[in-house]
Amino acid sequence: MTKPLAEVTPNTWAFLRDPMIKPTGFREYDARWRFPEEINLPGVTALGLGLGTQMHEAGIRPEIVVANDYRDYSLSVKNALILGLMQAGIKVRDIGPALSPMAYFAQFHLDAPAVAMVTASHNPNGWTGVKMGFEKPLTHGPVEMARLRDIVLGGAGVARTGGAYEFVDGVKEAYLDDLVGDFKMTRKLRVVCATGNGTASAFAPELFARMGVEVVASHNALDYTFPHYNPNPEAMEMLHDMADTVRESGADFALGFDGDGDRCGVADNEGEEIFADKMGVILARDLAKHHKGAIFVADVKSTGLYASDPELRALGARADYWKTGHSHMKRRVHELGALAGFEKSGHYFFAPPLGRGYDCGMRVAVEICKLMDRNPDASMADLRRALPQTYATPTMSPYCADTIKYDVLARLVEKLVALQGQGGSLGGQKIVDVVTVNGARVMLENGGWGLVRASSNTPNLVVVCESPASEAEMRAIFQDLDAIIRTEPDVGAYDQTI
Numbered sequence: 270m271t272k273p274l275a276e277v278t279p280n281t282w283a284f285l286r287d288p289m290i291k292p293t294g295f296r297e298y299d300a301r302w303r304f305p306e307e308i309n310l311p312g313v314t315a316l317g318l319g320l321g322t323q324m325h326e327a328g329i330r331p332e333i334v335v336a337n338d339y340r341d342y343s344l345s346v347k348n349a350l351i352l353g354l355m356q357a358g359i360k361v362r363d364i365g366p367a368l369s370p371m372a373y374f375a376q377f378h379l380d381a382p383a384v385a386m387v388t389a390s391h392n393p394n395g396w397t398g399v400k401m402g403f404e405k406p407l408t409h410g411p412v413e414m415a416r417l418r419d420i421v422l423g424g425a426g427v428a429r430t431g432g433a434y435e436f437v438d439g440v441k442e443a444y445l446d447d448l449v450g451d452f453k454m455t456r457k458l459r460v461v462c463a464t465g466n467g468t469a470s471a472f473a474p475e476l477f478a479r480m481g482v483e484v485v486a487s488h489n490a491l492d493y494t495f496p497h498y499n500p501n502p503e504a505m506e507m508l509h510d511m512a513d514t515v516r517e518s519g520a521d522f523a524l525g526f527d528g529d530g531d532r533c534g535v536a537d538n539e540g541e542e543i544f545a546d547k548m549g550v551i552l553a554r555d556l557a558k559h560h561k562g563a564i565f566v567a568d569v570k571s572t573g574l575y576a577s578d579p580e581l582r583a584l585g586a587r588a589d590y591w592k593t594g595h596s597h598m599k600r601r602v603h604e605l606g607a608l609a610g611f612e613k614s615g616h617y618f619f620a621p622p623l624g625r626g627y628d629c630g631m632r633v634a635v636e637i638c639k640l641m642d643r644n645p646d647a648s649m650a651d652l653r654r655a656l657p658q659t660y661a662t663p664t665m666s667p668y669c670a671d672t673i674k675y676d677v678l679a680r681l682v683e684k685l686v687a688l689q690g691q692g693g694s695l696g697g698q699k700i701v702d703v704v705t706v707n708g709a710r711v712m713l714e715n716g717g718w719g720l721v722r723a724s725s726n727t728p729n730l731v732v733v734c735e736s737p738a739s740e741a742e743m744r745a746i747f748q749d750l751d752a753i754i755r756t757e758p759d760v761g762a763y764d765q766t767i
Contacts, residue, residue, distance in 0.1 A: 272424035273315050279305060288315035293671040294398070295418035297411045297725040298596030301389065301398035304342060308397070310349040317353020318428065319421035320385060320401060323413075324359060327403055329382040331431065332360040334375040336367035338388040338529045339468040341493045346397050347387040351434065354385070358429030364440045368468055368530030369400055370629030371444045376405040377625060378443050384408075391501040391527040392726070394493070400529075400595075406626035407603060410596045445476060448631050454481040454638060456645045461485045461514045461523030461536070465500025465507060466492040469526035469630065476631055480638055485518045487511065487525075501527050502534025502615050503545075503664060505765060512540040522649040524637065526630045531595065532615030533633040537649035544661065546571035548637075549611025550578060551652045555640050556608060556623075557584040566601050566610035566618070568593040569710045570720055570733045572659055575611075577716055579657070592707040594725050595628050602626060613664060613733065660736045660743040666729035667754065668761030674723045674730060677757050681721055682709045684753055695719050696736065696746030711750070717742065719750040730760060743767075
C-alpha cells in the first residue's frame with residue numbers, strides 16, 4: 270500500500286486516484302474527518318485495508334460487522350471502507366443503515382469478533398468517521414488507535430486473499446427485541462421522542478410503542494439534511510426544543526437522541542433540561558436499591574454527586590471518576606465490574622444484567638421508562654428535585670486547534686497544579702486537589718470543582734464547572750478558571766457560555 274497523502278486538492282486527478290488522509294483524524298477512541306476535505310474515498314479504502322491488517326495482527330477471526338448512519342454520503346464512505354477490508358482478506362457482514370449501538374449489538378448477535386461503524390456521531394453534516402472495536406463490548410482506545418494510525422499512514426496495509434461480502438438483514442428487529450424483551454409499562458406515559466431527523470428516527474418511535482409508551486413526535490421523519498438542528502442532545506438548541514415540546518404537549522418528559530443513537534438527553538415534565546450526569550444520579554439511586562454495593566463510573570465532566578450524594582452512600586454504592594470518552598468509559602466499566610457508567614455528554618453504559626456494556630441511547634430510554642414504572646407516583650421533576658441542589662455550567666468548548674490542543678492543555682494543567690501548591694482558589698474556594706487523569710479537574714474545599722480538558726473529537730478544549738452552593742459561585746469558579754485559560758493566546762472563543 271502506498272502511503273496516503275496528508276493533503277490533496279479536490280477536483281484534481283490525484284484526488285480521485287490517490288489516498289488522502291489528514292493525520293489528525295485519528296482520535297483517542299475513534300476516527301473523524303471532514304469529508305471530503307480531510308479524507309477522500311481512496312483514503313477510506315486505505316483505512317479499511319489498514320483496519321483489516323490490524324485484525325490479522327491481533328490474531329482474531331477475519332470477520333467484521335459493518336454499518337453506516339443515515340447521512341447522504343455515509344453509504345459511499347462505508348462501501349469504500351468495505352473495499353479496503355476485503356482487500357485485506359476480511360469477510361464483511363454488512364447490516365446496512367444502523368445506530369452505532371445496533372452495530373455493537375450485531376457483534377453479539379452474529380458472533381463477529383470485530384465491528385466498524387461509519388458515522389459522524391453527533392458532529393454536523395460534512396463530517397464522517399469510524400467507530401471500531403475487536404473485543405466486544407469494547408471499542409478502540411488510544412493504543413489501538415495509535416497502531417491503526419501507524420499502519421495506515423505508514424502504508425503498511427497488507428493485501429490478502431479470502432475477502433468476502435455478505436449483506437445481513439433482520440438485525441434491526443433483533444436489536445429492538447433484545448432491548449425491550451417482554452417489558453410493558455404498567456403506568457401511562459407520554460414521552461416526547463426527539464430524534465432531530467437523524468438515524469434514531471427509524472428506531473426510537475417503534476421502541477416506545479413496543480413498551481406501551483405514547484409518543485409525542487419531535488422531528489421523527491428521516492431527513493439527512495437535518496432541517497431543524499443537528500441531532501445532538503448535549504447542545505442547548507436541541508434541549509431547549511425538547512423542553513418547549515414538553516411544555517406545549519403536556520408530556521411526562523422528553524428523550525432526545527444524537528445522530529448515531531448512542532447518546533440520550535432528557536427534559537422533565539416541567540420543561541427543565543436534566544443534564545446526563547444528573548440523570549445518571551437519578552438512575553443510580555434507583556438501581557442501587559436493587560443492586561447492593563453497586564459501582565458506578567462517572568466521567569471527569571460529571572457532577573460530584575456520585576461520590577457525595579447521601580442516598581447513594583447510604584445504599585453502599587461506590588463511585589469511580591474516570592476519563593471522558595466512550596472507549597475509556599466502556600473499558601473502565603468492564604474492568605471494575607461496574608453496574609453502569611455515566612458520561613455528561615449523554616453516553617450511558619449499562620453492564621449485565623441491565624445491558625451489554627456498550628453505550629446505547631435506546632437502552633437508556635428503556636431503563637428510564639422502567640425507572641418511571643417502578644416509581645408510579647413520581648414525576649421526572651419530582652426525581653430531579655429530590656437530588657441535592659448543585660449548579661453546573663453546560664459543557665463549553667473554546668476553540669483550540671487539534672495540532673496544539675494537547676500542548677496547550679499540558680501547560681494549563683501545570684499552571685493549575687502550581688496554583689494549588691500556592692494555596693490558591695477558584696471562585697473564593699480553596700483548591701484541595703487537582704485530579705489529572707484526564708486534563709485537570711480542580712477540586713474545591715466545599716465540593717465544587719472546575720474542569721479543563723482537551724476534546725478527543727473536535728478542535729476544542731472542554732470546560733465545565735459546578736458549585737454546591739449557588740449559581741453565583743458557579744459563575745465565579747468559571748470566571749477564575751477562564752482567566753487562567755486565557756493566559757494561553759491560542760485558545761479561541763467558546764461555542765456557548767453561561
